[in-house]
Amino acid sequence: MPSALSRVVKSRLFFALVCLGLVLALDVVVFAITNQQNFFKIELSPANTLTGPLMQILYWAPELVILAMGMTLVASCSAGADISVGSVMVLSGAVGIKILGGNNIENFKVEEYAVPLVLAFGAFIAVGALCGVWNGFLVAKLKVQPMVATLILFIGARAAAKVVTGGTILRVEPKSFRWLGNYITDSEGNNIFPVPTQVFVAIVVVAATALVLRFTALGTNIQSVGINAKASKIMGIRSDRTIWLAFVFCGVCAGIAGIIMTSKISSIDSQWGARMIELDAILAVALGGNSLAGGKFSLAGSVVGAITIQALKTGLLTAGVRAEQMPFYQAIVVVIIVIIQSPELRPMASRTLARMRKFSGKKVVKS
Amino acid sequence: MNSDSKNRPQDFRVADLNKGFFGGVFAKFYGNNLLVLITFAMLVLIYSAASFIFRDQNFGSLNSIFSMLHSWPHLVVIAAGMTMVLISGGIDISVGGQCAMYCMMFAYFMQEDGWNVNSYVMIAVVLATGLVFGFAQGVLVAYFKIQPFIVTLAGMFFARGLTAIISEKTIGIKNEDFLGLAAVKFTLPFGGYTDGGGVYQAPYIYLYAILALLGVVVLYIVMTWTGFGRSVYAVGGSEQSAMLMGLNPKRIVLQVFVIQGLMTAFGSFLFCLSLPGGAVEKAVAFEMNAIAAAVIGGALLTGGVGNILGSLAGTLIQLTILKIITSVGTLSSGWGPISTAAMMAFFIAMQSVLTSGRRKRK
Numbered sequence: 001m002p003s004a005l006s007r008v009v010k011s012r013l014f015f016a017l018v019c020l021g022l023v024l025a026l027d028v029v030v031f032a033i034t035n036q037q038n039f040f041k042i043e044l045s046p047a048n049t050l051t052g053p054l055m056q057i058l059y060w061a062p063e064l065v066i067l068a069m070g071m072t073l074v075a076s077c078s079a080g081a082d083i084s085v086g087s088v089m090v091l092s093g094a095v096g097i098k099i100l101g102g103n104n105i106e107n108f109k110v111e112e113y114a115v116p117l118v119l120a121f122g123a124f125i126a127v128g129a130l131c132g133v134w135n136g137f138l139v140a141k142l143k144v145q146p147m148v149a150t151l152i153l154f155i156g157a158r159a160a161a162k163v164v165t166g167g168t169i170l171r172v173e174p175k176s177f178r179w180l181g182n183y184i185t186d187s188e189g190n191n192i193f194p195v196p197t198q199v200f201v202a203i204v205v206v207a208a209t210a211l212v213l214r215f216t217a218l219g220t221n222i223q224s225v226g227i228n229a230k231a232s233k234i235m236g237i238r239s240d241r242t243i244w245l246a247f248v249f250c251g252v253c254a255g256i257a258g259i260i261m262t263s264k265i266s267s268i269d270s271q272w273g274a275r276m277i278e279l280d281a282i283l284a285v286a287l288g289g290n291s292l293a294g295g296k297f298s299l300a301g302s303v304v305g306a307i308t309i310q311a312l313k314t315g316l317l318t319a320g321v322r323a324e325q326m327p328f329y330q331a332i333v334v335v336i337i338v339i340i341q342s343p344e345l346r347p348m349a350s351r352t353l354a355r356m357r358k359f360s361g362k363k364v365v366k367s
Numbered sequence: 368m369n370s371d372s373k374n375r376p377q378d379f380r381v382a383d384l385n386k387g388f389f390g391g392v393f394a395k396f397y398g399n400n401l402l403v404l405i406t407f408a409m410l411v412l413i414y415s416a417a418s419f420i421f422r423d424q425n426f427g428s429l430n431s432i433f434s435m436l437h438s439w440p441h442l443v444v445i446a447a448g449m450t451m452v453l454i455s456g457g458i459d460i461s462v463g464g465q466c467a468m469y470c471m472m473f474a475y476f477m478q479e480d481g482w483n484v485n486s487y488v489m490i491a492v493v494l495a496t497g498l499v500f501g502f503a504q505g506v507l508v509a510y511f512k513i514q515p516f517i518v519t520l521a522g523m524f525f526a527r528g529l530t531a532i533i534s535e536k537t538i539g540i541k542n543e544d545f546l547g548l549a550a551v552k553f554t555l556p557f558g559g560y561t562d563g564g565g566v567y568q569a570p571y572i573y574l575y576a577i578l579a580l581l582g583v584v585v586l587y588i589v590m591t592w593t594g595f596g597r598s599v600y601a602v603g604g605s606e607q608s609a610m611l612m613g614l615n616p617k618r619i620v621l622q623v624f625v626i627q628g629l630m631t632a633f634g635s636f637l638f639c640l641s642l643p644g645g646a647v648e649k650a651v652a653f654e655m656n657a658i659a660a661a662v663i664g665g666a667l668l669t670g671g672v673g674n675i676l677g678s679l680a681g682t683l684i685q686l687t688i689l690k691i692i693t694s695v696g697t698l699s700s701g702w703g704p705i706s707t708a709a710m711m712a713f714f715i716a717m718q719s720v721l722t723s724g725r726r727k728r729k
Contacts, residue, residue, distance in 0.1 A: 080514075080516070081516075081517075138712070138715065138716075142715065142716055143719060144719060145516070145668055147520075148458065148516075148715070151654075151711075152715075154655070155704045155707065156707075156708030156709070158652075159652075159701040159702070160701065160705055162699065162700070162701035163699050163705065167701065276524060278520075279524050282520070292514065292517055322535065327524035327525065327527050327528035328524070328525055328528025328529050330524055332525070334517070334520075334521040334524075335507065335521050338507075338511075338517055339511055342513055343512065344510065344511050345511065348510070
């Protein structure tokens, strides 16, 4: 059945899964050589946690998966990307912890909560949403290119976080703050459940997004706006409101990712926190088979893409690449993917091929 | 990116003022330059207000104006290049990463106990690297039709990562030729001030600041009075029309990116002269400053409109505000980027309002 096969091969998810397979294969080799470790081995550690390379990827990937959700929608409807997500994560963390600590911040430590934890987490998300509203306003109402519009917060939000925290690292002492980004513990500090909580947070966010997009017209609207904003407007879709909504959603995702990031290390570092995560998120969307030029999207693809990135990073870190050097390799991967996705590639390749055939004296076959 | 050609702002010509000789002169000046005029007015306003508020710090003297140029000579050059890229309808956010990379190249390869490369050879190598970097980005943007933002975002991460691969240490430059070049300065016989001790402080300007200004002037001449410059405006205004006119937009965009790569390398060289050393975290958030300078200077993000000299005014406004922040003394360093971001937001909003008003009238 060639038609069914070609349909599978051409689908977005296939591209994403092939990439994931390649990266996992790389990881298997890397782990076997450097650590003499079986990449797929998962075991229960004495501390009642599941450990192993795969769990390591699952431990770090959720933030990226959540960011990729927001980024997918933004890329789909605005044909751009929100490059402010990392800075927004840091800003939401800074404001959230400042609110959580209230007057109880001493020596840059929060010893006791000034407000209930839920309220502080609400503040994280509210800050993210506000940043999204601002980005969306610039893009949807003032018609600024998405990436230039979000460049403002890319720089501004991190600087604002620096001002909020006073340029220091704020720590949160109480253990319950760590639950959302780590394992849930009982009063004696023993792990209750062997899987990190953020995995479930990511699953909830992905499921909620997928359900909303599936059972409302929003998903279709976003794709329609991305394919042709003017035609959608004539059809009766409020293009600017749809784009605005996508940016607000992206901001909310950044806020949730900010919760997980600060909870994981129970502190906020405005200088180094979530550094260069923007490219990871964009890369996740692209690796998921989604076009960065807007239009149709696949959430499943983005999830696979995000896990692929994390697997790649884990592999590179194990192979001895330092965190500061990582962007170099990521950039190369991005460039390769966008070249593959480029609509110019196929005609260019066929032209070159035709020229080569002509050169070798053979007859040019028209396809 | 250029699909929306109907919404493209054309120019800022006012028909009624366009008649007669003086009308012609007015139109020539006013034509595409309304935003530039606003910027220059703002620069004068902010600077005089600052010199009034900080009277005791000799804000008004030439020394103080030169010291702004001495602190960030690279912004002057790179903002001019950025304006050219914006006029062509593209954008380049890799400049900060590139700047860190070139500075690290200077610092690492000129170490005495390392490669110990001759400083002049190193300058040539860095400029050549800039050309290659610009060429690679230009090919991806022009011939593969990838959004310039994605390409240069990748370029930014590529350059920062490569900086860390060269070295993660903070390395100072001790090469004597290089430091000698950095120390060349010219003292002016006028425009100084008398300090508290009654000693006359003559203003001086370093060679690298002059080179930076020279770079801007050369680019201005190229963009205003050569065929290439006019083609860049044409391609940025409407790629389709430019193609129908017989221009080759792909080649022009490629040339723009190559020149921008060269300008970035040149600017980084000047930066390295003003602050000899290399570090991974050098020039962080610098792309923002460069784009803001171009935008404040009147370049439209939609392409086709802009003025190289405007970027100089945009640069000086930013430097003035940074100087004000340091003059106040009690503000956190985070306020620098915040003020730049706020200013950029303001000017982008103003551009949008101006161009949408034009859209409605048509």
